[in-house]
Amino acid sequence: MRVMSDPDVYALEMETIFQKKWILLGHESEIPNVGDFVTRRLGGDPVIVARASGGDVHVSLNVCPHRGMRVCALDSGNAPMHRCIYHGWAFRPDGSFFGAPVEREQMHGEIYEKSELGLKKAKVHIYGGMIFGTWNEDPEPFDEFLGDMKYYLDTLFCRTDRGVEVLGPPQRLRIRANWKGPGEQATGDGFHTLTLHRSLMEVGQMGGSGDSIYDSAPSMYGQNVSTDQGHGGRCIPPETIFATVIGSDIGKYSWEERLNLLPPPGVTPSMIPELHRHLDKGQIELLARSPLQAGGLFPNASFLFLYAPDVTGQFVGLLALHLFQPLGPEEMEFYTWFFAEKDAPEDMKQRMRAVGVQAIGSSGLIEQDDTETWSLMTQASKGFMGAQGTMKYQAITGEHTKPADWPGPGHVYDGFTKDDTQWNWWLAYKNALVL
Ligand code: FES
Ligand SMILES: [Fe+2]
Numbered sequence: 001m002r003v004m005s006d007p008d009v010y011a012l013e014m015e016t017i018f019q020k021k022w023i024l025l026g027h028e029s030e031i032p033n034v035g036d037f038v039t040r041r042l043g044g045d046p047v048i049v050a051r052a053s054g055g056d057v058h059v060s061l062n063v064c065p066h067r068g069m070r071v072c073a074l075d076s077g078n079a080p081m082h083r084c085i086y087h088g089w090a091f092r093p094d095g096s097f098f099g100a101p102v103e104r105e106q107m108h109g110e111i112y113e114k115s116e117l118g119l120k121k122a123k124v125h126i127y128g129g130m131i132f133g134t135w136n137e138d139p140e141p142f143d144e145f146l147g148d149m150k151y152y153l154d155t156l157f158c159r160t161d162r163g164v165e166v167l168g169p170p171q172r173l174r175i176r177a178n179w180k181g182p183g184e185q186a187t188g189d190g191f192h193t194l195t196l197h198r199s200l201m202e203v204g205q206m207g208g209s210g211d212s213i214y215d216s217a218p219s220m221y222g223q224n225v226s227t228d229q230g231h232g233g234r235c236i237p238p239e240t241i242f243a244t245v246i247g248s249d250i251g252k253y254s255w256e257e258r259l260n261l262l263p264p265p266g267v268t269p270s271m272i273p274e275l276h277r278h279l280d281k282g283q284i285e286l287l288a289r290s291p292l293q294a295g296g297l298f299p300n301a302s303f304l305f306l307y308a309p310d311v312t313g314q315f316v317g318l319l320a321l322h323l324f325q326p327l328g329p330e331e332m333e334f335y336t337w338f339f340a341e342k343d344a345p346e347d348m349k350q351r352m353r354a355v356g357v358q359a360i361g362s363s364g365l366i367e368q369d370d371t372e373t374w375s376l377m378t379q380a381s382k383g384f385m386g387a388q389g390t391m392k393y394q395a396i397t398g399e400h401t402k403p404a405d406w407p408g409p410g411h412v413y414d415g416f417t418k419d420d421t422q423w424n425w426w427l428a429y430k431n432a433l434v435l
């Protein structure tokens with residue numbers, strides 16, 4: 001348990017995992033125009049994520065190379081230039097040095113060329129509109145980092161012609177908890193939904209009901225998926241939702257027919273042909289048979305793709321990303337972005353956002369439960385006795401439970417939710433902690 005609050009472990013994480021790995025920073029649609037920017041953190045360091053002239057996204061250290069002042073003090077905006085408020089050195093959206101005041105007096109000095117005075121740059125990769133950065137000068141290729149998870153994530157973020165867009169700026173809240181609480185939970189803890197989130201089932205927010213939770217809660221059955229990189233998630237058959245919307249005799253429909261009858265949240269029936277253009281047959285089957293509904297992206301991001309009822313009781317569904325930004329061994333900032341397909345009708349976007357706000361994020365029903373847990377785990381790990389305790393991952397299925405007809409890659413654990421994918425997350429964590 002010591003790893004949940006130890007400052008030395010945290011320092012090592014910053015030096016290894018958060019320097020080496022590709023880290024989620026945001027989504028392209030947050031900064032659609034030249035000059036648009038958001039400020040985020042890459043590991044422990046503040047960065048400016050900006051769209052430069054030419055359209056490329058750049059990630060620059062938000063620390064002035066002059067005397068170390070933070071250059072941009074805003075959360076987001078549009079600026080042709082970022083000017084440090086201390087002595088006025090100015091930088092373009094691509095991080096390059098533009099100039100200093102009193103040019104004729106050479107206030108930026110003569111020792112370094114202007115080309116050497118820019119902000120430090122991180123490497124950038126964009127996948128499904130998601131912006132990833134790394135300080136690693138020789139990072140593993142992004143495709144290797146994403147590995148088998150790509151097959152599954154494509155079904156959420158790369159399935160239509162114009163892709164998805166954020167529905168407004170992210171919700172952000174600070175939680176007095178270590179980032180690994182949500183980190184390991186996101187890769188497959190279905191078990192906690194029975195108890196921690198019991199109230200959600202009692203009010204019909206998770207499919208199932210208060211009476212049936214312990215026997216047959218739909219969230220308990222499905223396939224947990226994980227990859228060697230520590231990514232993972234839970235694929236859950238949306239049978240109850242199909243049954244509610246389509247009727248009980250759903251077995252007679254093919255996967256394609258089911259998708260037509262109940263398209264994934266964000267997709268309208270007229271957009272179904274786009275799914276067939278961007279996804280292969282197996283991915284289409286996955287979306288209809290057992291879509292990836294909740295999962296984690298190593299080390300500190302997660303995604304949700306839930307069918308959830310809106311205030312009128314109609315199933316609308318949501319698509320969201322979380323980021324658990326470490327701010328120290330005992331604190332993080334928790335980001336939530338809501339998404340819909342760019343081409344979804346405006347009223348669908350509004351309904352998806354409303355359902356998202358209702359279910360997850362700062363005021364949502366779900367993470368109210370989780371944030372409390374992550375905080376108390378972190379506090380517990382600081383006690384002399386608590387620090388010596390271990391976390392148990394003994395409900396292990398093993399490696400041989402992938403259904404023979406399962407279309408996707410990776411390690412797949414079929415049936416009742418178990419501990420394998422979370423244990424795999426810790427194995428990836430241990431591997432990544434090496435200097
Ligand atoms: S510290 Fe930024 S201009 Fe001096
Ligand atoms: Fe939860």
